[in-house]
Amino acid sequence: GENVEQHPSTLSVQEGDSAVIKCTYSDSASNYFPWYKQELGKRPQLIIDIRSNVGEKKDQRIAVTLNKTAKHFSLHITETQPEDSAVYFCAANPGTYKYIFGTGTRLKVLA
């Protein structure tokens, strides 16, 4: 069935460094890939998304890349700040209304 793998499960970076989180999906029909940030005790917040007709999208310090051939997509955060510390979830939308979520990455930005 549909599956989304996410790595790493935890990631610690020094403030100012970059962070990269990678996801792999199984369903080639997937055409929409959102990323959510969830702070402790809060709801998941959509931070960026990419559709299958583009390879890269950027919004200030965050960017997402998509390799449809390899079925990989990645989240890049540059110049990390302590407030970037959270759990990040990728998801794939296999051409339906459903999301298949990755297992999450706990990002810690060390001051």
Added chain:
Amino acid sequence: SAVISQKPSRDICQRGTSLTIQCQVDSQVTMMFWYRQQPGQSLTLIATANQGSEATYESGFVIDKFPISRPNLTFSTLTVSNMSPEDSSIYLCSVEADRGIHEQFFGPGTRLTVL
């Protein structure tokens, strides 16, 4: 994005009882979803609630355990029936803001503890 509220925000319940969670949206939406997020885990879709039709349940979730209502385009309820401690979790509703765009926005969640 839509403004989504949930009630209650948290509850502590005894095993064997039922709890109904409400989800209210400030605009009409076609697709509403109910998710479960167990402690430290990812989000798992329970069911999709469309107005005017039966909810569609994902594998592992059944209507008898998680009955859902969707009486109009701004409101839905999820009931967790005959609860056991394994049902302790955060339950979140989400909405697809514009049909075909696929963006989903989440409510604040209901933290359920079953003793």
